[in-house]
Amino acid sequence: MDPRLAFAVSLGKGAGVATRLLRRGGGTALPGLVATRVEPNIVSKLGRQLNGGRVLVSGTNGKTTTSRILASILDAAGTPFLHNREGSNLMRGFASTLLEASNATGHLRLPVNVLGLFETDEATMPAAARAFAPSIMAFTNLFRDQLDRYGEVDTVAAMWREALAAAPKDSTLVLNADDPSVAELAEGWTGPVHWYGIDDPAFATETRGAFDARWCRSCGGTFSYSRRYFAHVGFWGCDGCGRSRPTPDTVASDIRLGIDSCTFAVDGLGELGMPLTGLYNVSNALAAIAVARLLGLPPAAVVQGVGRVQPAFGRQEVIEYEGRPLRLMLCKNPAGANEVLRLLASIQLPGEGLNVAALLSDQFADGQDVSWIWDVDYELLGTHVVACWCGGTRAEDIALRLKYAGWLTPNVVAHDVSVLLRDIVASTETGSDVYVIATYTAMRDLRHALGRNVRDEG
Amino acid sequence: MTLRVAHLYPDVMNIYGDRGNIIALRFRCVSRGIGFELTDVGVGDAFEPVEFDLVLIGGGQDREQRRIADDLVAKGPALRAAIDDGLAALAVCGGFQLFGDRYVDHEGGIIPGIGVFDLETRHPGPRADRCVGDVVLVTDFGEVVGFENHGGRTYLAPGQKPFGSVKRGFGNNAEDGGEGARTKNAFGTYLHGSLLPKNPALCDELIRIGLERRYQRAIMLAPLDDEVEGSAHTAAVHVAKGRSRSA
Numbered sequence: 001m002d003p004r005l006a007f008a009v010s011l012g013k014g015a016g017v018a019t020r021l022l023r024r025g026g027g028t029a030l031p032g033l034v035a036t037r038v039e040p041n042i043v044s045k046l047g048r049q050l051n052g053g054r055v056l057v058s059g060t061n062g063k064t065t066t067s068r069i070l071a072s073i074l075d076a077a078g079t080p081f082l083h084n085r086e087g088s089n090l091m092r093g094f095a096s097t098l099l100e101a102s103n104a105t106g107h108l109r110l111p112v113n114v115l116g117l118f119e120t121d122e123a124t125m126p127a128a129a130r131a132f133a134p135s136i137m138a139f140t141n142l143f144r145d146q147l148d149r150y151g152e153v154d155t156v157a158a159m160w161r162e163a164l165a166a167a168p169k170d171s172t173l174v175l176n177a178d179d180p181s182v183a184e185l186a187e188g189w190t191g192p193v194h195w196y197g198i199d200d201p202a203f204a205t206e207t208r209g210a211f212d213a214r215w216c217r218s219c220g221g222t223f224s225y226s227r228r229y230f231a232h233v234g235f236w237g238c239d240g241c242g243r244s245r246p247t248p249d250t251v252a253s254d255i256r257l258g259i260d261s262c263t264f265a266v267d268g269l270g271e272l273g274m275p276l277t278g279l280y281n282v283s284n285a286l287a288a289i290a291v292a293r294l295l296g297l298p299p300a301a302v303v304q305g306v307g308r309v310q311p312a313f314g315r316q317e318v319i320e321y322e323g324r325p326l327r328l329m330l331c332k333n334p335a336g337a338n339e340v341l342r343l344l345a346s347i348q349l350p351g352e353g354l355n356v357a358a359l360l361s362d363q364f365a366d367g368q369d370v371s372w373i374w375d376v377d378y379e380l381l382g383t384h385v386v387a388c389w390c391g392g393t394r395a396e397d398i399a400l401r402l403k404y405a406g407w408l409t410p411n412v413v414a415h416d417v418s419v420l421l422r423d424i425v426a427s428t429e430t431g432s433d434v435y436v437i438a439t440y441t442a443m444r445d446l447r448h449a450l451g452r453n454v455r456d457e458g
Numbered sequence: 459m460t461l462r463v464a465h466l467y468p469d470v471m472n473i474y475g476d477r478g479n480i481i482a483l484r485f486r487c488v489s490r491g492i493g494f495e496l497t498d499v500g501v502g503d504a505f506e507p508v509e510f511d512l513v514l515i516g517g518g519q520d521r522e523q524r525r526i527a528d529d530l531v532a533k534g535p536a537l538r539a540a541i542d543d544g545l546a547a548l549a550v551c552g553g554f555q556l557f558g559d560r561y562v563d564h565e566g567g568i569i570p571g572i573g574v575f576d577l578e579t580r581h582p583g584p585r586a587d588r589c590v591g592d593v594v595l596v597t598d599f600g601e602v603v604g605f606e607n608h609g610g611r612t613y614l615a616p617g618q619k620p621f622g623s624v625k626r627g628f629g630n631n632a633e634d635g636g637e638g639a640r641t642k643n644a645f646g647t648y649l650h651g652s653l654l655p656k657n658p659a660l661c662d663e664l665i666r667i668g669l670e671r672r673y674q675r676a677i678m679l680a681p682l683d684d685e686v687e688g689s690a691h692t693a694a695v696h697v698a699k700g701r702s703r704s705a
C-alpha cells in the first residue's frame with residue numbers, strides 16, 4: 001500500500017462527500033484538487049492502473065462529442081471503461097474521476113483490463129501524456145479559441161508536440177488528415193499513426209471563414225487546396241515541400257445531413273446513421289470509429305454505438321420549453337460557430353424562416369475577449385432569420401454584431417435569460433423551433449433557467 | 459463619394475477579430491450612401507499608398523508577424539511619406555508594433571519596423587505576464603473601449619504622442635498610463651474587440667479624415683442611429699470597471 005496515495009484518496013473522497021452534503025455545485029473538481037495537493041502524482045498512480053488501454057482525446061472542437069461517440073461504442077461493445085465527464089477535462093478533473101472509482105487504499109474498484117477514456121483540454125495534453133502514458137492519443141482539429149486563455153494557435157501546437165515528446169514512443173496517434181495543423185503532429189513521430197478523413201466532393205466550398213493554418217511548419221511553404229470543406233480543413237498540399245493530406249485509413253463518404261441526424265458510409269462498416277448532424281460531427285464520429293477500430297471493437301458495436309449516441313451538453317440537444325422545442329447549439333469559437341451557422345443556413349423549412357436566440361457571455365470558461373464574434377460569418381443567416389433574441393453577459397455586443405450582419409432588430413436584448421424566455425413564448429407559436437446559439441456559460445445559465453442540471457449528466 | 463481602403467496582409471494579420479473594423483467602416487459608409495472600396499494587399503503585392511484614403515493593418519501571431527515584416531519594411535518609405543502627407547491609417551496590436559521603430563524579442567533579436575511612430579516594443583520574455591483584459595481610454599475622440607492581449611511592452615520616444623490615456627487596463631507598458639500612438643492621421647493601438655464597431659465616433663473620424671483628404675473639402679457625415687453601438691460601448695465600460703485595474 002502507498003500511504004500517501006491512500007491519504008490523498010481519503011481526503012479527496014471526503015471533500016466530495018462534503019460538497020455533495022453542502023450542495024455546492026456539482027462537486028467534480030474539488031475532490032481532485034484536494035487529493036492532488038496531498039499526492040501530486042495521483043493521476044499517474046491511479047490512472048496507470050487502467051490496464052485496458054488509456055485513450056486521450058483532444059482538439060479545439062469536437063473533443064466532447066468524439067468522446068461521447070466512443071463511449072457509446074464502448075457501451076455497445078460491452079467493454080468496461082472509465083470516462084471523465086465534459087467540463088472536467090483538466091488534471092484535477094481526471095483526479096476526481098479516478099478518485100470516484102478508487103477504494104480507500106488507492107486501488108481502482110474496477111474490473112481488470114478496464115479502459116480509460118479521457119477528453120483532454122488542449123493545454124492539459126502535456127501533463128496528461130506524462131501522467132497517463134496513453135496508448136492512444138486522438139487529435140480532432142486546431143483552431144483559434146479563447147486567445148486570452150490559451151494564447152496563440154502556435155502556442156497550442158507547441159504544447160501538443162510537448163505532449164507527444166512525453167508520451168510512450170509506441171502509443172498510436174489518431175489524426176485528422178483533413179487538418180494540416182493536426183497532420184503536422186505526425187512529422188518526426190516514429191510510433192504508429194491512424195489517419196481519418198472525409199471524402200465527399202459535395203461538401204467542397206469556396207468560403208474561407210476563420211483561417212488558422214496557412215504555412216507549412218516543416219518548410220514554410222504555403223498550403224493550397226484541391227478541395228476545401230471549411231476554414232483550413234480539406235484536401236491540402238504544401239507548395240514548398242510537397243507534403244499533402246495523407247490517405248486516411250478511416251474514411252467517410254456519401255454524407256447526407258438532415259436537420260437533427262445524418263448518414264454516411266465508412267469502408268468496411270457500410271452506411272451508418274447518427275442522431276447528430278453537421279459535417280464536423282461526421283468528422284468527430286470518424287475519430288471515434290478510428291479509435292474503436294484500433295481497440296479491435298466489433299463492427300456491429302461501432303454501427304450501433306454511433307447510431308445511439310446522445311448529444312453532449314448543448315450540442316444539438318433539444319429541450320422543450322412551453323411547447324417550443326429549443327434546439328441548443330454550443331458556439332464558442334469562430335470555426336465551430338461558422339459550422340453551426342452553415343448548418344442552420346442549409347435547413348430549409350417550407351414557408352418559414354428561423355427563430356434564433358444568440359447568447360454571448362464573457363466569463364472565464366467562455367474567454368473574456370469577445371472579439372472572436374467578428375470572425376464569425378453571421379451574414380450567412382441574415383436573410384433566413386424571422387425573429388431573434390440577444391442574451392448573455394455580453395448581449396449588447398452580439399446585438400451589434402448581428403445588426404452589422406444585416407439581421408433584423410432583435411425582439412429583446414437582455415442579460416436575464418428569463419426575460420428572453422418570456423418573450424420567446426410571447427412572440428412565437430406553440431410548436432415553433434427556436435435555435436439557440438450560445439457560449440458555454442450562457443448555455444449553462446439557460447439550462448439552469450430551464451430547470452435542467454447545470455452540468456452535463458454524463 | 460467613395461472611401462478607398464487598403465487592408466494590409468488581411469490573411470495573416472487578423473488574429474483578434476480585426477475583420478470587425480472593416481465591417482464597421484463598410485457599414486457606416488454604405489448606410490450614408492458613401493461608396494466603400496476595399497483592396498487587400500498581401501506579401502509581394504504592389505502597393506501605392508497615394509491611391510488610398512485609409513490604410514488598415516491588424517495583429518498576427520509571432521510567427522506570422524515575422525513573415526510579413528520584411529515586406530512591410532519594403533513598403534515602408536512610400537507608406538511613411540503618404541502618412542506624413544496626411545493619409546489616415548489604423549494599426550492594431552502587432553500592426554501597431556511594426557509601425558514603430560523596432561520590436562525587440564526577449565533574446566535581443568530585432569524585427570525592424572517602419573517608423574511611422576517613434577517607439578520601441580520590447581518583449582520581457584515568456585515568463586512575464588501578458589497584458590490581457592478590457593480597456594477604457596480617454597482619447598482625442600472621447601472615451602474608447604476595447605480589449606488588449608499583448609506580451610510586448612511599448613515605450614514611446616520623447617515627443618511621440620500616445621493615442622490615449624488609460625482609465626482601465628494596462629496600455630502600452632503597464633507603467634506610464636499611455637496607450638497606442640498618434641502621428642498626424644495615423645493611429646496605432648493595442649485595442650481590438652473589435653475596436654471600431656463599439657467606438658463609432660472614432661470610426662466616423664477615420665472615414666471623415668479619409669474623405670476630406672481625397673475630396674479636398676470639409677465633410678460633415680450624416681448622423682446615424684447609434685443606439686446599439688452606444689449600448690455595446692457602455693456595456694464594455696461596465697465590464698472593464700468590474701474586472702480591469704484602474705490606471
